Amino acid sequence: MRIxxxxQRTGVPVPTIKYYLREGLLAPGTATARNQAEYGDEHVQRLRLIRVLLDIGGLSIATVRKVLDAIADxxxxxxxxxxxxxxxxxxxPVHPENDDDVRAARAEVDEFLAGLGWRVRPDAPARHALADALVALRRVGWRVDARALxxxxxxxxxxxxxxxxxxxADASRADTVRxxxxxxxxxxAVLVALRRLAEEHHSAEKFAPRRPAEDRRPGHQGACG
Structure with a gap:
């Protein structure tokens, strides 16, 4: 297919595709003439992956390149x-590492994760994110510790x-990676969105004025049961 x-198939404008080509995010097509090239399904899949990383993940072009390089390795x-x-x-990390509160929270998170038995890298960003959350809660007056998590x-x-x-289990490496x-x-993004929606629902149940009963449909059971 031409560019x-x-x-048309991906919904990505031609100038944007050319930009991804220049940046090395997208592999060149097969040249068919001086200024023309043919592209295949692998370009469609790659473009869709790039858009997910940029639009949903909110990553920068440089960071997307790192992820794509890792996928290609x-x-x-x-x-x-x-x-x-x-x-x-x-x-x-939000808070400086030399902050006493941060050091204490990080040690607490490390102990919490060890107690769960989770095999997690020592430098995992989410470790620091949990510690930052605990520090933030405590600084606004909430008396919480890792057990609240x-x-x-x-x-x-x-x-x-x-x-x-x-x-x-029998998926190809490419499909598994994607x-x-x-x-x-x-x-x-789904988890964050659903938690906010659920919180709004329960807030309405607890704080909003009661309305006449409405018909309720049976809940849908998701893939996880």
Whole structure:
């Protein structure tokens, strides 16, 4: 297909595709003439992945390039690839490392994760994110410790297991990589969105004036049961 058809199939404007080509995010097509090239399904898949990382993941072009380079490195184990995606997504630490409150919170988070039995890298950005959250809560007067995170950890554990078990064992490396990376980015956004919607619902149940009863449809059971 020509670049115009590639644009139509992916919804990405031609100038943007050319920009990705110049930046090395997208491999060149097969040259058919001086200023023309043919593109294949691999370009369609790559473009869609790039848009997920940029639009849903909110990553920079430079960070997307790092993730794509990791995906292209077939010597990199899948678990390490997931680590690359997590580091790309961040978030970066909010508080300075030499802050006494931060050091105490990080030690508490390390102990909490060890108690869960989770195998997590010492430099995982999410470790620092949890510590930053504890510090922030305490500085606004909330008396909380890592034990308050148990319900979140239990829910996250079930969701993460469900997401990874959903990847077929016989899937190709390319399909597995796309599933892992896209799942990490997209389902994180899904989780945040659903939590906010659920919070709004329960806020309405608790604080909003009561309205006449409405018909309720049976709840839909998701893929995780």
């Amino acid at each position: 115009s058809e590639l644009s 077939e010597r990199l184990p899948l678990h390490d690839l997931l680590g690359v995606a997590h580091h790309a997504l961040g978030p970066r 148990v319900p979140y950890a239990e829910a996250a554990d079930r969701l993460a297991r469900c997401e990874l078990e959903g990847i077929p 599933s892992v990376v896209i799942g990490t980015v997209v389902y994180e």
